[in-house]
Amino acid sequence: MKRDIHLVVLLLSVIGCSLASLTLWKVMASRERALEDVNVHGLNLTQALSTYSEGIVRQSSMLLLGLVERLETEGAGPGQIERLSQLVKRQQPLMPPMSGITIYARDGRWLMSSNRPMPDGANSSDRAFFIHHRDDPSRDPFIGLPIRSRVNQEWVITISRRFNDEHGEFAGVVAMTLGVENFLQLFGKLDVGHEGAIGLAYTDGSMLVRYPFREQDMGRNFSKSPIFTKYLVDQSAGTASFTSSLDGVERLYAFRKSDKLPLVTTVALGKQEALSAWRLEALLSSLVVAALLALIGAIGWLLIRAMSRRSAIENELRLTQQQLLDSNQRLESLAMHDALTGLANRRCFDEALTQEVRTAHRNGTTLALLMIDIDHFKRYNDTYGHPAGDACLQQIATLLSSCIRRPRDLLARYGGEEMAVILPDTDNDGAAVVARLMLQHLALQAIPHQGSPFGHVTASIGIACADGTVLDTPPSLIERADQALYIAKQAGRNRLHVDRAKA
Numbered sequence: 001m002k003r004d005i006h007l008v009v010l011l012l013s014v015i016g017c018s019l020a021s022l023t024l025w026k027v028m029a030s031r032e033r034a035l036e037d038v039n040v041h042g043l044n045l046t047q048a049l050s051t052y053s054e055g056i057v058r059q060s061s062m063l064l065l066g067l068v069e070r071l072e073t074e075g076a077g078p079g080q081i082e083r084l085s086q087l088v089k090r091q092q093p094l095m096p097p098m099s100g101i102t103i104y105a106r107d108g109r110w111l112m113s114s115n116r117p118m119p120d121g122a123n124s125s126d127r128a129f130f131i132h133h134r135d136d137p138s139r140d141p142f143i144g145l146p147i148r149s150r151v152n153q154e155w156v157i158t159i160s161r162r163f164n165d166e167h168g169e170f171a172g173v174v175a176m177t178l179g180v181e182n183f184l185q186l187f188g189k190l191d192v193g194h195e196g197a198i199g200l201a202y203t204d205g206s207m208l209v210r211y212p213f214r215e216q217d218m219g220r221n222f223s224k225s226p227i228f229t230k231y232l233v234d235q236s237a238g239t240a241s242f243t244s245s246l247d248g249v250e251r252l253y254a255f256r257k258s259d260k261l262p263l264v265t266t267v268a269l270g271k272q273e274a275l276s277a278w279r280l281e282a283l284l285s286s287l288v289v290a291a292l293l294a295l296i297g298a299i300g301w302l303l304i305r306a307m308s309r310r311s312a313i314e315n316e317l318r319l320t321q322q323q324l325l326d327s328n329q330r331l332e333s334l335a336m337h338d339a340l341t342g343l344a345n346r347r348c349f350d351e352a353l354t355q356e357v358r359t360a361h362r363n364g365t366t367l368a369l370l371m372i373d374i375d376h377f378k379r380y381n382d383t384y385g386h387p388a389g390d391a392c393l394q395q396i397a398t399l400l401s402s403c404i405r406r407p408r409d410l411l412a413r414y415g416g417e418e419m420a421v422i423l424p425d426t427d428n429d430g431a432a433v434v435a436r437l438m439l440q441h442l443a444l445q446a447i448p449h450q451g452s453p454f455g456h457v458t459a460s461i462g463i464a465c466a467d468g469t470v471l472d473t474p475p476s477l478i479e480r481a482d483q484a485l486y487i488a489k490q491a492g493r494n495r496l497h498v499d500r501a502k503a
Contacts (some may be wrong), residue, residue, distance in 0.1 A: 042254025195270025349412035368431035379451030458494035
């Protein structure tokens, strides 16, 4: 017995350890998949945002190039400036992020502003973008760091081009301002969670745009960030995970350096936030496994307890087995009688009919069968209730039993409100006498039945008789008697009908 218990303990331990190990492997594998999905999602976002940013810069540069060519070929006189102002107003709806376009003279004076009145004496010669073009003869567009507009204090990004005079000398600057708020409209439509961030920076680490917007980050340099010091050194796109130096939040970063512009797009998602769905899944898995382990432990404890008690139970079973044999003998006797009416039940009827058919065939005698159905008994139950119906069946059983006098005659409850009578050595005429006697007793008893057209309980009886010389089988005899019963009911009930067909 102890050896068996030890084997059970070993088996349960192996099952528990295997289940726990498998669950741990599944949870860690799903964590890796979740992180991989976040990285792929981040890289896709950086690609979309990089394309968006490049498109804005390229469209802005083309618009500025057209204005520069007009200024260099037609000059910057008042009439030309007015025509350029009208042209810009017509093109401005085509670029929703654009805040405005301003033309500056070689000394920094404002020659034109497309979206606001020019302040008196306005001069931007101190702006970084103006100084860059003044000192650098390059004709390439220049993307400036975020600055505050001196007119409305709005944070803007400048994209500017230099234009020259007829001698090729510096003549001024055409600058387009992109409102940071407008630029962030697309960024704000992307769900990066409460701890996520989206950034657009120069390749030297200078921040141009950040979402969510934080004023202290405008123009800030992130060149010391691991993305610029470690990852962008030998790759143009990738993912990383580290703790932000700004707020101490661990984030999953995806970054992409533009192929055409000195820009880097980054998308950062809070690592804990990104893994929230995985943690919930891991918690549910752990709870399920814990429940299974508890169930296995409980089953094991019950099994060991059952094995310990097995010997005692086996002794009790042997004693109980003998008692069951005695009980079965008593039940065998009870199983042959209907519990409600005390009549023979269907099993007893089938066995008796089979036996009597064999006897009649062997002795060449007749055998009669009566099928009895209580008329409208369902209505009786519906009117008086099932308890009253049961009492009525008991009363009818007693009444019909009084009509059976010979020892071999058998009255049985065939099913529901249907009864059957086996009459050995009886022909059709003798069976009809017994059936009429039953109908008379029912009429004299006159059990009230409001649901019956007769006003009291009645019965329909079908009679079939078999000749032993050419004998029916039990099913055939039952079918003939049942057909006779059907004819009696069709004829109006409260009567008998004899099947005269020859067996």
